[in-house]
Amino acid sequence: DRYRLKVVVRDTISNEKLSQLLALGVDVVKADTSLPPESPDSYNNITPRLAKEMTNCYFPDQHNNRENNEAHYYSTGPEIWEQMEGRIDYLVAGMGTGGTMGGVGRFLKEKDSKIRTIAVDIEGSVYTEFFRSKRMVKPAPYLMEGLGDEFIVGCADFSVVDEVIQASDRDGFHHARKLAREEGLLVGGSSGAAIWAVMELTRKVTKPARIVTVFPDGASRYLSNVFNDDWMKEKGMF
Numbered sequence: 303d304r305y306r307l308k309v310v311v312r313d314t315i316s317n318e319k320l321s322q323l324l325a326l327g328v329d330v331v332k333a334d335t336s337l338p339p340e341s342p343d344s345y346n347n348i349t350p351r352l353a354k355e356m357t358n359c360y361f362p363d364q365h366n367n368r369e370n371n372e373a374h375y376y377s378t379g380p381e382i383w384e385q386m387e388g389r390i391d392y393l394v395a396g397m398g399t400g401g402t403m404g405g406v407g408r409f410l411k412e413k414d415s416k417i418r419t420i421a422v423d424i425e426g427s428v429y430t431e432f433f434r435s436k437r438m439v440k441p442a443p444y445l446m447e448g449l450g451d452e453f454i455v456g457c458a459d460f461s462v463v464d465e466v467i468q469a470s471d472r473d474g475f476h477h478a479r480k481l482a483r484e485e486g487l488l489v490g491g492s493s494g495a496a497i498w499a500v501m502e503l504t505r506k507v508t509k510p511a512r513i514v515t516v517f518p519d520g521a522s523r524y525l526s527n528v529f530n531d532d533w534m535k536e537k538g539m540f
Contacts, residue, residue: 382410394503
């Protein structure tokens with residue numbers, strides 16, 4: 303016997319990610335990102351529905367299962383604390399499922415309550431306005447993978463967030479390419495958004511500060527879009 307895997311992805315998924323899944327024999331279901339959040343076939347609704355319809359199925363639910371946060375609380379958080387020798391002023395990290403910020407943010411604040419945490423969101427997502435006013439806004443389409451959402455998902459723990467900063471697709475994509483050209487770091491769009499947010503922060507900080515960020519993705523997954531000039535032109539990024 304072997305385990306079978308069904309994966310739900312947004313229809314904006316990069317070709318590289320899709321090809322890797324298909325090469326492994328994964329059953330891929332593409333969610334139509336033009337559907338409204340309340341649609342039963344929207345990205346956040348289709349997966350739990352499919353899981354309920356299947357027998358002998360385990361659904362990890364990375365968006366709502368707080369074990370996502372716990373994994374970062376017990377691994378990523380301590381790793382950052384040790385590598386920085388406890389000298390941290392700011393944590394800047396992307397918020398997609400919310401696991402990284404939720405887990406790392408909680409760990410670091412328990413170690414030092416003076417550490418400021420800044421979550422990076424993407425234009426079109428509902429997170430920023432919800433954090434600032436507790437008001438739900440209508441989501442808008444965006445191209446970025448790994449940031450934001452059209453719902454407030456269960457792993458998004460705003461209790462450990464001091465500020466949310468919202469990047470655009472253009473901000474993230476161009477800064478990912480900038481990191482490749484100038485720093486030799488091959489990272490993806492959400493990492494580009496993270497360093498853009500760091501640079502925005504440095505414009506406001508008035509004294510020396512130690513800022514930590516997380517690059518969760520690699521450029522090899524995005525060579526056909528973020529690092530492809532024709533795709534960038536087609537999407538109006540130039």
